[in-house]
Amino acid sequence: MSKFLGAATVLSLLFLSPSAHAWWDMGHMTVAAVAYHQLTPSARARAASLLRLNPDFDKWVRSVPADQQDRVAFIHAATWADDIKRRDDYERGSIAHDGAEASANIGYADHRVHDYWHFVDLPFSPDGTPGASPQAPNALTQIEAFRKALASDANDDVKSYDLVWLLHLVGDVHQPLHATTRFSRALPKGDRGGNNETICLAFTCGAKLHAYWDGLLGDRGGPSDADTLAAALPTPDATAAAIDDPARWVSESERLAEQFVYAGPIVDGVGPFALTDAYQADAHRVAQQQVALAGARLARLISMALR
C-alpha cells in the first residue's frame, strides 16, 4: 500500500474526512474496478444499460470517451450510496424514523439516505460482555433483497437502483468494521464498529479506529486510479471467491475484526492507541485481500443476477 499512498497522505485524509462511511471512495471504486473485468460479457452489457438510468450518469461520464463510459460509470456508481449523504434533496433518518420506508425498494424515487444499510454489526466480546444483535434492515438484508430484485421482473429503474447499491454494499461488508461491534467491560453498549476508539499514527492522535480501516485504500483519484490499484491487488483464493452467501462474507469479516482490528495495541477502552508497524502492515494486507475478494464476489453476484 505504501507504494500508492504515503503516510502523510493517510494522516491528512484521516483528519480531513468528514465522517466514516466504509472504504472511502477509492476502496469502493477499486472493488468495482476488480468486478468490472470479471463480469460475463452479457452481464457487463446489461449493467451498462441499467447504470445509464442513474441520475448522476451524465456527471460520471462527462469528458470520458464513448468507448470508456461503461467502465467509468460502473466504477463511479460504487460511491453513489455515499454521495447521496451530502445531497440536500436526500433525507437522513434512523430505522425508527424511516419506519416502513426503511426497507423500501422503489428505485430512484426514494430520496432517503438509508445510513443503516451500510453495515451489519455482529456482536463480538473479548471478555464475555453481553452484546446486542444487529438491527434490521442492514447491509445483509439489503444485499439479499437487491440481489433477488435484480434477477426478478422488477422494472429497470428499480434494478438500476439495486445494482448501484450492490456495487457499494458488497464492498462495505468486506470492511471488517462494517460487520461487527465490540462489546466490552469499558464499552458495555458497544463501540459502534470502531467509532468510539481513537488511534495515533506517528505523532498524531485522534483519528477514529473505524476511519483508519475505511481509509486503507486511500481516497484520492478517480476510476483510472482505481483500475491501477485493482490490477496490483493479490489474486484471491478461488474457493473463497466462489462463496456466494453474503451471510458468510459478513461472518468472515467479523472474524477478521477479532483477529486483526481488535489486536494489540488495541485493548479494551477508547484509547488513543498508538498503532505499531506490525499492526499497520497486517491492516493493509487484510484490506487489500478483502477488496480483491469483494470485487470477485461482486462480479459473480452480478453475472448470476443479470444472466
Ligand SMILES: [Zn+2]
Ligand atoms: Zn457504505
